[in-house]
Amino acid sequence: MTATIEAGAAPAVNRTRWAQLALGVVAMMAISSPQYIWTLFTKPLMGQLGTTLPDLQVTFSILIVLQTWLSPAQGALVERFGPRLLVALGCALSGASWVLTAYATSLPAVYLFYGVLGGIGTGIVYIGIIxxxxxxxxxxxxxATGMAAAGYGFGAIFLNFPISSSLATAGLQHTLIVFGLMQGAVGVAAALMLKAAPESGAAATPAAPVGALRTRRDYTWREMLKTPVFWLMFAMMTMMSTGGLMVISQFATFSRSFGIDEKVLVLGFAALPLALTIDRITNGLTRPIFGFVSDRIGREKTMAIAFIGEGIAIAGLVAVRDDPLLYVLMSGVVFFGWGEIFSLFPSTLTDTFGETHATKNYGFLYMAQGVGSVLGGPIAAWIFSQTGSWMPVFGAIIAMDVLTGLLALFALAPMRRRLIEQAEDAPAGTPALA
Incomplete structure (x- = not known):
């Protein structure tokens, strides 16, 4: 398929790409709950299986590690066979993981069904759509990547209260079966209408928007992995993922330790599901908003604003933990400062290493979230179990957020510019790393 997709392109092509974005958002919404609703399942699963929080949180790490660490291979499959078949398969696996978890009677079974199947399924969809x-x-x-990623953040908005209510009235098994089937069906339906994007080089490439710094070379994954720029971005995404995934996976647990649980009311609503609902809204909104801003003022400046702001927001969350209303509101600010990593990093990576191999290349960077899930999941829970306090965990996260924001300005920006300038100056036909 070849088409011009620049500004002023044929209306039919322009309509097609916006329709594809809408379908991508729906598919992302359908596979968001395994990650964002997990915190609601920890308490009933602990009671049903008689296990501890650190042991149970291994499930979450398996989910994210497989979602991310298999993404290079999944990206290669999407590039070879197209998004329709692979994304449909991923949505089906994601829904099936909940249905099978409903019948799990042991911790290893939860690891296999919720962690392994869910991780593989959500990973295929996520990397394929982005x-x-x-x-x-x-x-x-x-x-565009912000909107697609927003679907992943928004998806759980509509399910926080229904799932919380279903858990209380119908129990864990019924909840997992009903919502697993529903999400799987919606995702598969959207995936079956997807179309592959135009091949790089076949479509006319528009001028870069103000603030964007782009390469004209296309790096293979092997070439990309040899550059210090990639590994700096990997470290930065790992640090930001650690904080965000700690808050996602442990939110209900550390909120209860602060005395804020389902019995506490805020504005007439149960505080915990209300906070989770607000968090999903801000976590979704931040992705296209900061993505749009980065198209205008540059990726690194936007990263600095968002990441340092996230560190300040987490400090604020800890400071107001004794006030339920302020705590709920500040939790929304925390998620607004984290979710944008899923628009900023893929767009920055593609700007730097080209779009021909973008799906596979982002698969390697996306593995950083898997590292963050281990640090923010079982390791953070272990630190809490050893110290009896969440304060050491929050302190480390705040420091990493601020450091990542500074690295964006003072390390990533000059390194990325040098790499792009060197690629521009290289004689035609020379290897990308010459």
């Missing part, structure tokens, strides 16, 4: 959007929207890369 990889398509950076190709469909070369002129609005930050915004």
């Amino acid at each position: 990889g398509q959007m950076v190709k469909w929207f070369p002129d609005r890369r930050g915004f």
Whole structure:
């Protein structure tokens, strides 16, 4: 498929790419709950299996590790066979993981069904959709990936209260079966209408938007892994993922330790599901907003604003933990400062290493979230179990957020510019790393 997708392109092509973005958002929404609703399942699963929180949180780490560490291979499959078949398969596996978990009677079974199957399924969908959007929207890369990633953040908004209510009235098994079937069906339906993006080089590439710094070379994954720029971005995404995934996976647990649970009311609503609902809204909104901003003022400046702001927000969350209303509101600010990593990093990576191999290349960077899930999941829970306090965990996260924001300005920006300038100056036909 070849088409011009720049500004002023044929209306049919323009309509096609916006339709693909909408379908991508729906598919992402369908596979978001295994990650974002997990915190509601920890308490009933602990009671049913008679296990401890650190042992149970291994499930969450398995989910994220497989979602991310298999993504290079999944990205290669999407590039070879197209998004329709692979994304549909991923949505089906994600829904099936909940249904099978409903019948799990042991911790290893939960690891297998919720962690392994869910991780494989959600990973295929996530990497497939993001990889398509950076190709469909070369002129609005930050915004488009932000919208797709927003679907992943928004998906659980509509399910926080229904799932919380279902757990209380119908129990864990019924909840997992009903919502697993529903999410799987919606995701598969959206996936079956997806189309592959135009091949890089076949479509006319529009001028980069103000603030964007782009390469004209396309790096293979082997070439990309040899650059210090990639490994700096990997370290930065790991640090930001650690904090965000700690808050996601442990939110209900550390909120209860602060005295804020389902019995505490805020504005007439149970505090915990209300906070989770607000968090999903801000976690979704931040992705296209900061993606749009980065298209205008540059990726690294936007990273600095968002990441340092996230550190300040987490400090604020800890400071107001004795006030339920302020705590719920500040939790929304925390998620607004974290979710944007899923628009900023893929757009920055594609700007730096080209779009021909974008899906596979982002698969390697996305592995950083798997590292963050281990640090923010069982390791954070272990630190709490050893110290009896969440304060050491929060302190480490605040420090990493601020450090990552500073690295964006003072390390990533000059390194990325040098790499792009060197690629521009290289004689035609020379290897990308010459």
